[in-house]
Amino acid sequence: MTAKELETFRSLLKLLRGRLRGDVEQLQEEAFSGSEAGNEHRSSNHLAELGSDAWDLEFSLQLVESDQSVLEEIAHALEKIDSGTFGLCETCVENGRSSTKAKIAKARLQAIPYARNCIDCERLKEDGR
Ligand SMILES: [Zn+2]
Numbered sequence: 001m002t003a004k005e006l007e008t009f010r011s012l013l014k015l016l017r018g019r020l021r022g023d024v025e026q027l028q029e030e031a032f033s034g035s036e037a038g039n040e041h042r043s044s045n046h047l048a049e050l051g052s053d054a055w056d057l058e059f060s061l062q063l064v065e066s067d068q069s070v071l072e073e074i075a076h077a078l079e080k081i082d083s084g085t086f087g088l089c090e091t092c093v094e095n096g097r098s099s100t101k102a103k104i105a106k107a108r109l110q111a112i113p114y115a116r117n118c119i120d121c122e123r124l125k126e127d128g129r
Contacts, residue, residue, distance in 0.1 A: 001087050001106075010081050012113050017074045020067050070114070077114035089118035091125070 080086040085093075087109060092102035104118045117125065 073114040090116045091121035
């Protein structure tokens with residue numbers, strides 16, 4: 001992965017984090033102030049400019065699962081960018097595969113920029129549950 005691509009993922013992750021935090025704040029505001037119509041989603045337009053529809057859909061599904069755990073995954077992914085291991089499957093690395101073989105497919109990262117595992121390892125993990 002090039003430095004430029006890494007920076008793109010970094011901005012994407014930060015944008016995601018901002019949106020999640022914004023959404024969390026907004027939910028809290030709504031809880032305290034009752035139902036107020038006309039609240040605008042601050043960052044959704046930026047996301048539409050940046051990402052594909054597929055990415056947005058995938059992200060919306062993740063959102064339903066748990067905002068907090070996604071925020072943690074995003075923080076982890078940002079750390080991986082800093083440490084130079086972003087884009088590598090953690091399970092593959094643990095299993096001693098070389099960094100060329102442990103790469104997470106770019107399409108997967110575009111769908112889930114905070115993915116920890118390649119699709120093969122993720123499938124194995126899900127089967128093992
Ligand atoms: Zn893997």
